[in-house]
Amino acid sequence: MARIRCENLTKRYGSVTAVDRLNLEVRDNEFMVLLGPSGCGKTTTLNIIAGLEELTEGDLLFDDTLVNFVPPHRRDIAMVFQSYALYPQKTVYENIAFGLRLRRMPRQEIDRLVQEVAADLKIAHLLDRRPHQLSGGQRQRVALGRAIVRKPSVFLMDEPLSNLDAALRITMRTLIKKLHQTMRTTFVYVTHDQAEAMTLADRIVVMHHGVLQQLGTPDDIYNRPCNMFVASFLGSPQMNFVEGALERNGSGYVFRRADLTLSVNGLADNLASAHLGRPVVLGLRPEDVDLRQTDGARETVACHVGLVLPLGSEQHISAVVGGEEMIFKIDKDVEVGVGEQILFGVDPSRIHLFDADSGLSLHASGRA
């Protein structure tokens, strides 16, 4: 059990800043996911928490104890790597038992714990094998076993599922979520996969170029992105963006671009009035449109279907709206043909507006 606190944590490699003044508090028993594209500093942050790399500036605290200079083997942490990093010359049993042996635990106790963990992870029949005789999924289970057998107070995972195939990834995701619930320890999980982040996390940290972009629950991050980077990084297909101008319309605001006019809700009044007549970017998630609900309460968008991309469970259609090509998700059963004119209903509260220069959201934070 541990809280982790990063205060102005900075890591530089020569002139390159990998992590820039990161302030972050991971709560006890929390599942925290660090999310971002490759090179965003998330793995560096994890390595610093593990003690595998030294920080350049700032402080790192475990439960209010400064651990900047505590070596990894004194931090009571366990880590799972993308490459699994199993000891090639040791059997599965020895791999799992290694950490316990180093702690001079009695032999029977080690044996009991290893057997227990192996049974939990369904690798009991593999204990005599060596890593090169295992499949990717089995290796990852062994790596997990090696980490959980020690009952660490902090559990670190560096893209543990990235080398697995898609089906296995979903099974392992469930396994990791269960582990977190049964072990009740602090997890810090690094990934570039938004689906992993959304499904596993209690809270997500989105990072880009070494800078924290947004910290919040999966719901916050997905529905209330604080800038265009966060908005575009989560969601598949990506959020649609179109640049235009903001105008006042009575008590509210409207976004206008060519033939597209949409009223927008939930803007922070001071931000919105400062952006009147200035370029802003409208963001609309592909799933936030509705073909059937086009009654008066909603804004509508008319367009011609350009392409239809059926996925089985849903369909994606591309259409030109406001001079930009946009992708929309529609139900699998709806029949649309290329060139057909369609009408979407759009909920104004689902529309996102950003400053065109800074990319920052114009919405009041904490809106519904």
Next chain:
Amino acid sequence: MTTASQTRSNIERHVAVRRKPLLPAVGRRALLLSLSVLFLAYVIGPVYWVFVSSIQSEADLVSVPPNWVPDDVTLQNFHAIFFYDAKEVTYESRRIGDPATGDFIPTAAQNLLPALYNSVYVGVWVAILNVLLSLTAAYAIARIRFRGRRPTLYLILVTRAIPDIALVVPLFLVMRNFLDIVNTRESLIITYLAVTVPFTVFILINYFESIPADLGKAARVDGCSHLQVLRHVYLPVGMPAVVASLLFAFLTSWNEFVLALMLTSTIAAQTLPIVISGFVFDFTTSFSLVNAAGVVAIVPPVVLAILFERYIVSGLTAGAVKG
């Protein structure tokens, strides 16, 4: 309109057309075979001659035409090396002092066994200490980012650019005036380490850098100090490189001549190459005995190479991380 020949040349341009072989198959094989035989003769010939001449008497050895296959096998040379029995040369028995009789054994033969011991002693210590020193240095340089890491590496490598012979005189002076260990086996061990350690560090750094860094990190998180990471991960995984370093250091020490000649003066510390070279006298050379000593000198390295052969295979890291 394209003609048929144009079409064909177009096809040949795009498709690998099987060419007529330069030589017919039989001729090719014959050529390869004769080249192989020549190469084998070049490699094995000298070894064969050393061995064959070591089991002949001096008289048989120098006969013309030479005996490619020994007529009369004798182990007297080996007997002389391993069971040296000093014979007093008197006027009556003066013929045993005459190389032409074929029974001549130089008195220096009694030094071969002590020299063998010196060579093994020095070689084994150099091999062990070399690996111990190089392992820690190579691990630190390969895996720990410390201030001055690059300069350290360059400094180690630069020492290899200086020819050993250039350092003989200062080395001798240091050994004599400061350490006072001239003509001891320890002086040889220290000197040879200076030759082998930089090279071994260089080899091990390259090998360690090919070991996935995650392995070491995993061990650190599992609870290893740096020394334990070295002991539990890098040593076993790097075994092929470690064994190669052991052999390299032993062989360097075993074959070294110039430095040993400078630093040793008596059989208290002289190694095999020095003693064997001592069989070449001003007036006569006992070829059969020199060659017998040569056989003795060849055996230990060959045995070592055979013993450790199975360790000198890579591929131990296979399966550690997903490739």
